[in-house]
Amino acid sequence: MATKAATKAPDTKQTVRRPTAKSAAVKSGGRIVETAQEARSAEPGPSVLALLTVSTVAAVFVLGIVWFIFFRA
Secondary structure, three states, X not given: OXXXXXXXXXXXXXXXXXXXXXXXXXXXXXXXXXOHHHHHOXXXXXXXXXXXXXXXXXXXXXXXXXXXXXXOO
């Protein structure tokens, strides 16, 4: 049986209910309160794909320049 832990929100005078393992995130005082497990389980957005694509293209470009300067016959 899960118990509800209560903590004080830093910017308000009200008590915030921490969500249990079976509950969803709660909005309290304009802030979203969720467990650490819920916060870590977010899906990576399209920015991760963009970062990997740009960094791979940049690495190939730099290696191409190094090859062109040092190993060109």
